[in-house]
Amino acid sequence: MLSKKCKYALKALEYLAKQKNATPVLIAEISEKQKIPKKFLEVILLELKHDGIVQSKMGKHGGYYLIKKPADINIGHIIRLIDGPVALLPCVSYKYYQPCDDCEDEATCGLHHVLAKIREANNKILGNVSLAGMINFK
Numbered sequence: 001m002l003s004k005k006c007k008y009a010l011k012a013l014e015y016l017a018k019q020k021n022a023t024p025v026l027i028a029e030i031s032e033k034q035k036i037p038k039k040f041l042e043v044i045l046l047e048l049k050h051d052g053i054v055q056s057k058m059g060k061h062g063g064y065y066l067i068k069k070p071a072d073i074n075i076g077h078i079i080r081l082i083d084g085p086v087a088l089l090p091c092v093s094y095k096y097y098q099p100c101d102d103c104e105d106e107a108t109c110g111l112h113h114v115l116a117k118i119r120e121a122n123n124k125i126l127g128n129v130s131l132a133g134m135i136n137f138k
Contacts, residue, residue: 006082008036009044010134013078016054017070017135024056024063044082051081075134076126086126092116 002010011034019025027045031038045064048054055067066073079086087093091100092115099106106112 002079003083005040005044006079008034008040009048009078009082010075012036012041012044013048013053013066013073013131014135016064016066017073017131019065022065022067024061024065026063030064047082048078053078070132070135071130073131074127075129075131076123078131079126086122087119088115092119 012030015030015034016025027038027041030036031041036044045054045056049056049064053066053068053073054064056062056064076086085093085096087096089100089112090096090098091103091106091109091112100109100112103109103112
């Protein structure tokens with residue numbers, strides 16, 4: 001399940017992607033239109049900025065804007081950035097692998113094999129969905 005933070009990050013990116021000519025948008029506007037708590041949104045946008053997805057501009061016509069094209073922003077990357085691994089158990093995670101304490105042998109563990117297949121299916125889908133695909137979904 002996505003955290004609220006991740007859901008808010010995706011909603012904020014969706015809102016920014018719909019702006020004409022990558023026009024900077026004030027945090028207050030995104031917060032109001034997407035119903036995201038302003039202080040929480042500030043933290044999220046800073047995280048996205050540090051990852052090189054958005055940029056901010058100071059001044060009268062300032063705010064946040066995308067610095068990547070929506071087609072180049074992968075939804076799976078955003079989910080991992082905000083929420084961490086998408087694997088259901090650490091024993092099937094690529095980057096955060098840890099053996100399960102109660103498992104005697106992963107090679108014969110049915111749960112491990114089923115969850116590895118689920119991880120692969122999730123990765124295949126998440127790897128092929130961009131922000132552009134999300135905003136153009138019909």
